[in-house]
Amino acid sequence: MSNWRLMMPTTEAYLLDKVLYELHHKPDDLAAYNQDKAAYLARFNLSPDMAAKISGNDVAGLYEAGVNPYLLRAHCIGVRIPEDVSLAALRSLMKEGDDKWLN
Template identity: 70%
Template sequence: MANWQEMMPSTRAYLMDKVLYELHHKPDHLEAYNADADAYLARFGLPEELATAIKSNDVAGMYLSGVNPYLLRAHCIGVKIPEAESLAALRSLLDHEDYNDG
């Protein structure tokens, strides 16, 4: 089940939240990310699959990793993922095994 629904987020969810928070709430971070996403994400020591989810704008993957929905929404707006695309990715999870196991 997605971590954001649990009482205590996992370390993976915390790391993803931290990255997305800093990326969109600290001056010049989005500019640094846009200039070199790999170098920016390397600062955080994310597992490769989480860094890849961010770089590839995998909205569903980020959601399932436990990202706070509000931070995920801020990320979609900040990197200009079209709303229809982000909503379609989230709706695709309605039948997803990891989402419905709880």
């Protein structure tokens, strides 16, 4: 088993992936999340930092934590993070030379 960063996902990455999957794949979960983010996230055994990354829409932080990029994209769409905002967050993580494949 692997994710995009490691051969074996960290526990943090797994839990974040699980939350984002359920949030955007179970019919009533997004409504429950939008009604009370803290109560929804309390269902999971997340650290305060992990919960803050999700509720604060920390796209860069979630990506760096090893969240599956497809689940992260679904989250951005589901909570209506503008595409230019989510892409800017990801681009902020790029190092010099990382953009060579964009040309």
